Amino acid sequence: MPKAKSGVPKEQAGGQGPGRRKKRVARLERTLEKVAAAQDKRTAQLERLQARAAELAARLAALRAPEAAASDGLASGAVGEGTPAQPSTEPVRRAYCMHDKRMVAIHDPELVVLRNGRRAVAGTCGDCGTHVVAIVGGPAIAMDGQGAPVEAS
Numbered sequence: 496m497p498k499a500k501s502g503v504p505k506e507q508a509g510g511q512g513p514g515r516r517k518k519r520v521a522r523l524e525r526t527l528e529k530v531a532a533a534q535d536k537r538t539a540q541l542e543r544l545q546a547r548a549a550e551l552a553a554r555l556a557a558l559r560a561p562e563a564a565a566s567d568g569l570a571s572g573a574v575g576e577g578t579p580a581q582p583s584t585e586p587v588r589r590a591y592c593m594h595d596k597r598m599v600a601i602h603d604p605e606l607v608v609l610r611n612g613r614r615a616v617a618g619t620c621g622d623c624g625t626h627v628v629a630i631v632g633g634p635a636i637a638m639d640g641q642g643a644p645v646e647a648s
Contacts, residue, residue: 590629592620601627612636 588601601618607628609615612635617628 588616588618588629590616590618590620590627592623592625592627594623594625595620599627601629606631608636 588604589598590601592599599620601616602621604616604618607615607617614631614633615628616631620627
């Protein structure tokens with residue numbers, strides 16, 4: 496029989512008396528309730544994430560549908576009256592959308608000059624309509640004090 500520090504058996508020293516046992520049971524029940532609540536919370540989060548993943552998969556499939564249709568037309572070699580499909584010679588400009596937090600194609604692009612003289616392409620995000628800007632490579636344009644480009648002489 497295990498003994499307490501005083502040399503008296505634990506049962507007699509109050510090691511697992513009825514009062515302590517009730518407290519321990521109550522503490523374990525509270526812990527179990529907390530674990531169950533956390534499990535319910537995580538289950539709800541998982542369900543929301545699965546719904547979001549399904550929504551994003553549907554959006555991705557919708558975005559890829561025109562690409563698949565275009566590639567099917569290109570593979571068959573005919574579009575409309577038997578003319579071969581011509582890919583656009585204009586490169587698709589992409590910019591980071593701060594709202595969607597991803598790279599998107601720039602719709603309605605236009606060439607602009609920033610205040611520091613850098614050239615950029617500005618337009619709108621195709622998904623959310625937010626204004627997006629992509630800096631174009633190349634040397635900066637010299638600017639006068641008014642912020643207008645200076646003609647090279």
